[in-house]
Structures are given as structure tokens and as C-alpha cells.
Amino acid sequence: MKRCYYEVLGVERQADSSAIKAAYRRLALQYHPDRNPDKEAEEKFKEASEAYEVLADAQKRQTYDQFGHQGLDRQGFHGFSGMGDIFSQFSDIFEDFFGFGGGGGGGRSSRRAPGQDTRYDLEITFMDTYQGTEKQIKIPKKETCSACKGKGYPQDVTPEICQHCEGTGQLYHSQGFFTISSTCGACRGQGKTVHQHCSECRGHGLVQSEKKLKVKVPAGVEEGMQLVLRGEGEVSSPGGYSGDLYVVLHVEKHPRFQREGQTIYIQEKISMIQAVLGDELEVETPEGMKEVTVKAGVQSGEVIKIKGLGMPRVNHSNRGDFLVQLIIETPQKLSKKQKELYEKLRDLEEEGAQSKSAKSSRKEFKKESKKSKKSKVLSYFSLD
Secondary structure, X not given: OOOOHHHHHOOOOOOXXXXXXXXXXXXXXXXXXXXXXXXXXXXXXXXXHHHHXXXXXXXXXXXXXXXXXXXXXXXXXXXXXXXXXXXXXXXXXXXXXXXXXXXXXXXOOOOOOOOOOEEEEEEEOHHHHHHOEEEEEEEEEEEEOOOOOOXXXXXXXXXXXXXXXXXXXXXXXXEOOEEEEEEOXXXXXXXXXXXXXXXXXXXXXXXXXXXXXXXXXXXXXXXOOEEEEOOOOOEOOOOOOEOOEEEEEEEOOOOOOEEEOOXXXXXXXXXXXXXXXXXXXXXXXXXXXXXXXXXXXXXXXXXXXXXXXXXXXXXXXXXXXXXXXXXXXXXXXXXXXXXHHHHXXXXXXXXXXXXXXXXXXXXXXXXXXXXXXXXXXXXXXXXX
């Protein structure tokens, strides 16, 4: 089971980016494979690098803080495939930490520049967010040339050792106590040169193609969320590893349902008669038509709640609630008969109001009479 990333780096959850970088630098220096060749140190180095990869990225960190390791897994983040992957990802960081390439092997870096990350905008429906879905997409992508296997030159051509870097792929410069390396421009870090290029890729080692991918969209996602497909971005040239593909989600509006967090709600119109007398009402929900009870005397704007029928949280089974807001509709066009009935209802209400007023007046009269009698009695006993 994976440890908490904050625990791995030894920082608080509120730690800023500089504190996270400093913590990773300390652990990278302590467990770097050039300094600690044992397997345990290598695993700790990988663990610290994975923690830094997540916590140094604002979006990954937000996902981790909200959903933990499972949230990252569902977005396609699975850590690093090996030490070379780590050194390639953090080449600038290691140069900052150590003053030279971080890849080991006597200071020589076998890294290749990473390919570019790419973006794909995916349209999904409201019901896709409610149920989760799997979509197939097609992306334009540069892939390794099959004719030359990504080498950039024909299979029968023998490359020559680069005269500038003597086959190392790196040029070294001393600055005080440090040795700084840079990629050899003559061979582009390959350590070898050729005079004949592959006719298919023209020496780039890559060709343009189209790739089909399946994207799993978990239930509960929202507008603008991103899913990360590791290694499905562009490949660097030559011989590098792929960047990542970021799938940005765009949710189509539903004609009836609206969403606020995990809550889904609709507005349902009812007649004045339904509001006064109450009724059993069928309403549309994400799970089909459901019957709800409108209580007699309900007021416009009141809400009926159906628990557990709302939107799920990403990677969780619990759901929010489904709310039905009742809107009382006043009739605008009445038939002659309807108008007569409403007028009768008005007259009844007025009679009721008058009766109530008269009853109230009688009560007041009796009350005042009692006060008057009591006052006379008191006045009689108070006489000398």
C-alpha cells in the first residue's frame, strides 16, 4: 500500500512549493543511486520522486488532496516506469541540485528529452457524468518510424562515433569545483553520426500517424476536469520517451437537469389546484420517472428531496440528493366556466373573512362587557 505523499517528503499538507522542492532535494541527495547502489535506497528514491511529481504539480496535488491515490489512478497516473523515466522527467531539477546531469554512470546522462504533452478536448453528456462512460478517441500522433526503428538512418548504415563528444553524447565544461554537461549539438546527444538518413522519416526517427485510444471517464466528473493518459503524448526525437496526453472534459447541458456539486435539481410546474389540494406527481430523474407527493397547501419555491439520487463523487459510491423545486403556475386564460368558479371561490373567501371579522367583533364586545361589569363592581366596593 502506498504511503501518504506528504509523509514521504516529510512536509505538512499546507507546505508551499519551495518547501516541497527543498524536501525532495534532501531526499534525492540522500538516496541518489550514484551514492547508494543498494535496492532499498533506489526504492526510496523512486518513492520520493513520485511524491514530488504529484505535489509539485498544482492540478495533481488538488486531485490527490481531494481523492487520494485512487483519484490519481483513475486519471491515468501510475508513477514512474524506471530510473531513466525519473531522470528524464526531472533533468532540470537534478542539474539544479547537483550541477550536472542526474542520471548516474560517472556523470554521463543517458537521458533523452521528453516528448511534448498534448491536449484533447472531449465532449460528454450529462448522463455520461452521472453513470461514467468509456469513449474511443482518435489523436494525431508522432510515432517511432517502423522503417528505421526510430534511429533516423537505414538499417544497413553503420553510424560513426561523433568526433565532437567522442561518443558520449555530452559536452563537459568545468566551472570551479563543478562539472556541467550539455547535450552535444553535432550528434544531438546520440554519440554517433550518420551521413545517410532514413527516407521515410528523413532522419527524425518519427512519422506522423493517427492513434485510437480508449478513455475511461469516471462517474461524477465535472466541466473542465482533466484525465491524464501517461505516455500518450508526443515522442521526442530521436529515441526519447513520450509525453502525456491531457483529456479535457466538456459537459453538454441537459435540457432538464441542473447540477451544483453532487446535487441535481429540476423545476417542476404545478397548478394552483394541485398546490391547494395536494397531488401525486411524476417527475423525470436520472433513474427514470419517479413519483413524489405534493402536500396540500404547498407554497411556490418549496423543494421535495429524493435522497441518494444525485451525482456521485469521483471514485466514491455515495451520491448527492435530487431536488424538485415546485413552481405554482397561475392560469392566464380562463374559460367562462372556470372564471365563474374562481369568482365563487372569491365570494366564499370574502364571506369567510366577513364571518371571521364578525365573530372577532362579538368576542371583543363580550370582552369589553366583562371589563365594564368588573369595573362597576370594584367601584361599588370602593365607596366609603
